Each structure stands twice: as structure tokens, then as C-alpha cells.
Amino acid sequence: GAGVSQTPSNKVTEKGKYVELRCDPISGHTALYWYRQSLGQGPEFLIYFQGTGAADDSGLPNDRFFAVRPEGSVSTLKIQRTERGDSAMYLCASSLTGGTNTEAFFGQGTRLTVV
Amino acid sequence: DQQVKQNSPSLSVQEGRISILNCDYTNSMFDYFLWYKKYPAEGPTFLISISSIKDKNEDGRFTVFLNKSAKHLSLHIVPSQPGDSAVYFCAASGETSGSRLTFGEGTQLTVNP
Numbered sequence: 439g440a441g442v443s444q445t446p447s448n449k450v451t452e453k454g455k456y457v458e459l460r461c462d463p464i465s466g467h468t469a470l471y472w473y474r475q476s477l478g479q480g481p482e483f484l485i486y487f488q489g490t491g492a493a494d495d496s497g498l499p500n501d502r503f504f505a506v507r508p509e510g511s512v513s514t515l516k517i518q519r520t521e522r523g524d525s526a527m528y529l530c531a532s533s534l535t536g537g538t539n540t541e542a543f544f545g546q547g548t549r550l551t552v553v
Numbered sequence: 554d555q556q557v558k559q560n561s562p563s564l565s566v567q568e569g570r571i572s573i574l575n576c577d578y579t580n581s582m583f584d585y586f587l588w589y590k591k592y593p594a595e596g597p598t599f600l601i602s603i604s605s606i607k608d609k610n611e612d613g614r615f616t617v618f619l620n621k622s623a624k625h626l627s628l629h630i631v632p633s634q635p636g637d638s639a640v641y642f643c644a645a646s647g648e649t650s651g652s653r654l655t656f657g658e659g660t661q662l663t664v665n666p
Binding site: 442444469471473478479480481482483486488493494497529531533536537538539540541542543544545546547 | 557559562584585587589594595596597598599602604642644646647648650651652653654655656657658659
């Protein structure tokens with residue numbers, strides 16, 4: 439597709455359940471990012487992939503959060519034992535090469551609600 | 554700590570006038586700054602950027618100014634149009650933060666017809 443695609447657009451889950459959020463980056467983009475945005479706040483960095491490897495996962499809040507990008511394209515963010523505090527908009531972005539002076543293109547996000 | 558701050562949660566201007574959105578940062582290692590625009594139910598859209606080697610970058614109706622000594626940047630939109638109504642996020646990156654972007658809290662701009 440032309441842009442970054444995230445599925446599902448909305449996800450409601452019960453506390454304690456496991457969820458997976460998917461991101462399809464722009465074709466050819468080697469860098470992929472996950473951010474989380476809470477209401478009234480800016481996006482907060484979670485993890486950055488360069489190719490298949492996680493180059494920086496320092497933003498993951500705890501070990502319940504994990505992300506993979508096995509073939510260097512699609513990425514999945516996985517959250518175990520969800521908590522109500524995990525409710526947020528999860529945003530994925532990609533950029534052509536990564537690095538500090540490159541713009542990132544965002545998907546429309548997945549709204550996660552934990553009830 | 555909030556390394557990028559947008560102190561105005563909202564701004565309202567008349568169509569045709571200038572909109573000025575402000576952003577302050579504390580990390581002196583930041584050397585690349587971006588503005589994103591976000592409509593409801595959509596992801597942020599890149600608007601304009603500036604490198605720390607410049608103090609101004611212009612793209613059509615949008616101009617970003619960077620004052621490194623004050624650790625301050627601003628986005629000017631002139632003339633403002635109703636379609637500019639959105640949340641605007643300031644973001645920064647630098648050598649020590651690698652490819653990650655650090656965002657401000659956002660400013661809701663409303664342009665009134």
C-alpha cells in the first residue's frame with residue numbers, strides 16, 4: 439500500500455488477556471517504530487527496528503511488551519496480561535533508512551481499550 | 554522529565570491571520586526538529602522539519618524558526634485556513650537518542666472562518 443497500515447483500528451480486550459497489534463510499513467522502508475499515545479499526551483517511543491532486529495527497545499515499559507519483525511517488513515507488537523493502564527493509541531511509523539535526520543511516516547494507529 | 558514541551562494546549566485564530574505554535578526543549582543534544590499535524594482518528598502527518606545548522610526553514614505557508622540558544626522553536630502558518638485546524642506536535646531527535654523521536658504534548662489549533 440501507499441502508506442503505513444495498522445490493524446486492527448480498534449481493539450477492546452479484557453484485563454489479563456493477550457493482544458497482538460500489526461503494522462505494515464511503507465514498502466522498502468528499513469526502519470520501523472512503535473509509539474504509544476495516551477489521551478492529551480504526545481506519542482511516546484516504545485521500540486525501533488532496523489531491518490529484522492530491534493535496534494532500540496528502551497521504551498518498552500516492562501516485559502509484558504514485546505515486538506517482532508521477522509522478515510524486516512511487517513511488525514507485530516505483543517502485549518501479555520493486559521492491564522487497564524495499557525489502554526492507549528498505539529502508533530506505528532516507518533522511515534526509509536532510520537537515522538537522526540529522517541522523517542517518519544505514521545499509520546492511523548490502533549486504539550486499544552482494556553476493560 | 555519532559556524534554557520537549559508545548560506549553561499551550563490550545564490556540565484559536567481567525568482565518569487569514571497568522572498562527573504561531575511554540576515548542577521548547579531541554580536536551581542540548583537534540584539536533585533535528587520536526588512538526589507533525591494530527592487530525593482526529595488519523596496518525597500524525599509530517600509537516601516540516603529543521604536541522605540545527607539552520608535557523609529557518611520555509612515550505613509554502615509553513616515556516617519553522619529555531620533559536621538554539623533559547624532552545625526554542627516555533628511554527629508559523631500564514632495565512633491560516635480552517636483546514637489547518639488540528640493538533641500540532643513538535644518532535645526532536647539527536648545523536649544520543651538515535652532514531653527515536655521525542656514529542657511534545659501537542660497544541661490544538663482551531664482556525665475560525
